[in-house]
Amino acid sequence: MSVLSDFLDPHVGRHLIVDEGEVVVDEVHKHPLAYGGWVAGLVLCIGLVAAAPLAGSGWWLLLAVGLLAALVCLYRIQLAHMDRFVITNMRVFRVSGIFSQRLATMPIQRILDIAVHKPLVGRVFGYGHFVFESAAQDQGLRDIRWVGRPDERDLTIQRVIQRSGVRRAMAVSGDDVPVGPPEPAPRRAHAPAPVPAPRPVGDHRGASTRDERGGG
Missing domain, CATH: 1.20.5 (Single alpha-helices involved in coiled-coils or other helix-helix interfaces)
Incomplete structure (x- = not known):
């Protein structure tokens, strides 16, 4: 790979973690x-x-x-x-720059939400802009502009997220539990009233003796 080719093409393949099985799912050029x-x-x-x-x-x-x-x-x-935006089976990253190159990367599990904005001209000519909401708000990956076929690319990212099992893991951990009114606390059962202990036999005799004396 010559030095001149580095200024003509970003060569995204060099940034892949090949030994971990990372492959490119989609390489997005600007519209x-x-x-x-x-x-x-x-x-x-x-x-x-x-x-x-x-x-x-x-x-x-x-x-x-x-x-x-x-x-x-x-x-x-x-x-x-x-300027390339790359979707792999493990992460998304962006490579940009000619003389000085910048690389911004974000693992799939840190993507919280994707907003797709399609202006009127973009709807006519088939492009849109991505706004990523991530756990770290990476500035290099928050705004991806001039994305061709934005709906198709959005579905591609959603499929990668689903296949990675991230959302299933979040659901199991309780992160995706819908927010609603809290459930009422269960009522505590009242303890049964104590059973009085039987009186000794001697107490009955004393009571009858007192009754006899009172009567006499």
């Missing part, structure tokens, strides 16, 4: 509209450079401006190309 404006700008810059010789004495200035603007457009296009 073409994410850099469509820069492509249009690049076409205009090429036209500007081509027309520079017709500008008379100031042709070199027009040429310099056109080339500089074309380089900026190329950089922005490549920056969007290098």
